[in-house]
Structures are given as structure tokens and as C-alpha cells.
């Protein structure tokens with residue numbers, strides 16, 4: 012099968028950091044070879060990259076595609092004063108207003124935004140309490156139309172009574188069952204759960220059963236705000252991590268989103284179960300919930316980097332993560348941000364059953380071609396410097412996913428972006444109206 016050969020490129024890897032000025036050949040959806048000796052085969056497309064930086068596709072370690080239509084949304088009539096009020100007056104009004112059309116439009120817009128930023132895989136956490144059944148399939152179809160990979164789940168909660176809980180559990184179960192024998196590296200599922208403070212003990216047991224039955228992890232918000240721990244200790248007389256552990260939710264593939272207010276003992280308990288933590292700097296700042304104990308988390312846990320629904324731009328997220336690390340005087344190094352990006356790719360690889368996030372022979376060909384020509388030397392020792400202070404989403408010119416062009420000369424190929432955006436404007440207006 013004809014492939015693609017990228018010539019005259021500056022191959023920049025982040026896991027581990029490396030820089031090579033070599034050719035790269037793509038065939039059958041994979042990176043087929045890297046090196047000076049790489050030759051184009053008959054029928055191959057040969058692309059001159061003009062010495063610009065080529066990166067592996069980036070992975071968003073925790074996001075909510077359902078919030079993609081919230082940009083520009085009118086603020087609540089009564090301004091929220093704390094995290095719980097932000098949920099009650101903004102996000103829990105938005106999610107109940109979602110119908111299948113707005114779920115699809117949101118997912119497609121979110122996927123396009125991500126693609127344009129060189130983000131090729133999303134670990135998504137979805138909620139639409141009035142349109143649960145089939146919502147994960149709808150999101151998958153939209154991601155697929157743009158070309159992205161996804162690790163999806165539905166946010167189970169007890170906020171909408173028994174029927175809401177059962178519908179959430181059923182959607183996770185149905186989606187996971189559909190993927191049991193799939194293994195195509197494109198989509199996978201996790202068991203989704205909102206947060207401990209909106210989940211009853213019985214629901215936690217059911218979530219755990221589901222995770223065991225499908226042999227996957229749980230994707231849940233934990234200690235994003237102090238209210239999570241307060242509800243645990245007041246209503247259930249137990250600490251956060253003990254509640255998670257006692258219900259069997261701390262599995263090796265479990266993703267804990269945020270962990271902003273985890274106590275030392277909680278971190279130790281979660282670390283002993285080899286779970287991952289998804290850090291979302293901009294969202295935490297936006298909600299004013301505080302700063303995660305990153306140095307401590309990074310020393311014992313796998314920390315992913317996510318946007319928590321604030322777009323799909325991992326360059327911007329990485330840069331802000333670094334600024335915040337400095338602002339908080341954490342003494343973490345710029346390479347710790349690269350590590351978080353690499354961890355997100357490794358975690359997605361684990362779920363999807365393919366190796367992504369690396370420019371390495373045999374890895375899936377998810378490749379970002381930029382027009383970034385470094386103004387100074389670039390080498391393994393300063394990749395983080397270029398990524399945090401030079402490279403931006405605006406440099407992303409082309410994106411290949413699984414060996415196929417998905418963005419070419421900044422044009423989205425899979426969908427008619429103009430039509431999607433025109434339609435999104437109407438769908439958003441109607442969605443905001445329903446809120």
C-alpha cells in the first residue's frame with residue numbers, strides 16, 4: 012500500500028525528548044521507518060517539510076466535549092460564589108439541556124478544535140442526563156468523522172435519581188460491551204463516574220462491578236474542590252481514598268481527574284493502586300478551586316495533562332501548567348510538563364491497545380506537521396523550552412492520524428467545517444435558550 016514519506020524534517024519527540032533531522036515513512040497507518048536510509052516506495056507521496064518541526068499527535072488526558080458549545084454562553088443571572096454553585100448554575104444547567112443534536116454538534120466542534128491544535132486523541136468524560144442512551148456512540152461517530160481517536164465514558168451520577176443512575180451505568184456497560192472484541196486502536200471505553208459527592212454507595216459498587224466485568228478502569232473526578240472530601244466525611248464517615256478503595260474503584264487503569272485537594276494519605280492510597288491523576292491547570296484556575304499538590308503527585312503517581320473541557324489546545328494547557336508551576340514555586344522542571352504530555356499518550360495507548368505519542372517505528376502514525384522553524388538550536392536538552400515558549404497551536408499546519416491526512420494546509424478534510432460551524436451557531440443558540 013502506498014505510503015507517505017516526510018523529508019527534510021526536524022523530528023521532535025517528547026517521550027523521551029529527542030530531536031533528529033531524518034526522514035520518516037508512513038505505511039499501513041504506522042510509522043514504517045525513520046532514518047537517512049528511508050526510501051520512498053513506488054506510489055508513495057513525498058512531502059518536503061522545509062526543516063520544520065514534526066511532533067507526535069498530542070493527547071488530552073481529561074476533557075468534556077459536551078462543553079464545546081459553551082464558548083460565549085451568557086453567564087448565570089446570579090454569579091456563582093463557589094465550586095458547587097458553578098456546577099449548579101452553569102454545567103448542570105448545560106448538561107440537562109443537551110439533546111442528541113447538541114451532543115453531536117458539540118463533539119464535532121470539539122474534535123475540529125482539537126485537530127487544529129495537533130491533539131489527535133481525547134480521553135473524554137461525557138454527561139447529558141436527558142439524552143444518555145447512545146450518547147457515546149454519537150460522540151464516537153463525530154470524532155471518527157474528523158479522524159480523532161477517543162477513550163470515552165459516560166458520567167454516572169445519582170443527581171437524577173435511580174433512573175438516571177441506571178441509564179448512566181447502562182450506557183457505560185453497552186459501550187464497553189461493544190468494544191470487547193474491537194481492538195482497532197481507534198476507540199475504547201472506561202467506566203465513567205461524576206464525583207464521589209454525587210454518588211451513593213450502591214452506585215459505587217455497581218460501577219466497580221462494571222469495571223471488573225469489562226476489565227477497565229474508572230474515570231472519575233476526585234477532590235476537585237474541598238466539598239468532595241466534606242461530603243465523604245460528613246455523610247459517609249470515611250475519607251475520600253478509603254471510599255474509593257473500599258468500593259474497588261482504585262484500579263490500575265483508573266483515571267482520577269484533578270486531585271486538587273487530596274491529603275497526603277489519600278495520595279499514598281491512590282499511588283499504591285497505580286492509578287493516574289489528570290491535572291487540568293486552566294480549569295482549576297478558572298474555577299478558583301486551588302492548586303493540586305503537583306510535586307507530591309508527580310513523585311509517586313502518573314500525572315496526565317488535560318483541559319477539562321477548556322478546548323483541545325495542549326500547547327496552551329502545557330504552557331499554563333508551566334507558568335502555574337513557577338507561580339506556585341514548585342521547583343518542578345519544564346521536563347515535568349513533557350512527562351505529563353507523555354503520560355497522557357501512554358495512558359491512552361494502554362486503553363486503545365496501540366502505541367501512540369512517539370515518533371518511533373511501529374507506533375501509530377499520528378503526526379503533527381508544523382511550520383515552526385526554531386529561531387535557535389533545538390536538541391534533546393531544550394525540547395521543553397521550545398514546546399513551552401516557542402511552539403503554539405498556530406504553528407500546526409497538517410495532521411496525519413493513523414496514516415491519513417486529516418488536516419492539510421490548515422483545512423479540515425473529514426467534514427465541511429464551514430457547514431458544521433454555521434449549524435453550530437444555531438444549535439448553540441437553541442441550547443443556551445433551553446438552559
Ligand SMILES: [Zn+2]
Nearest residue numbers: 136232268319
Ligand atoms: Zn472534568
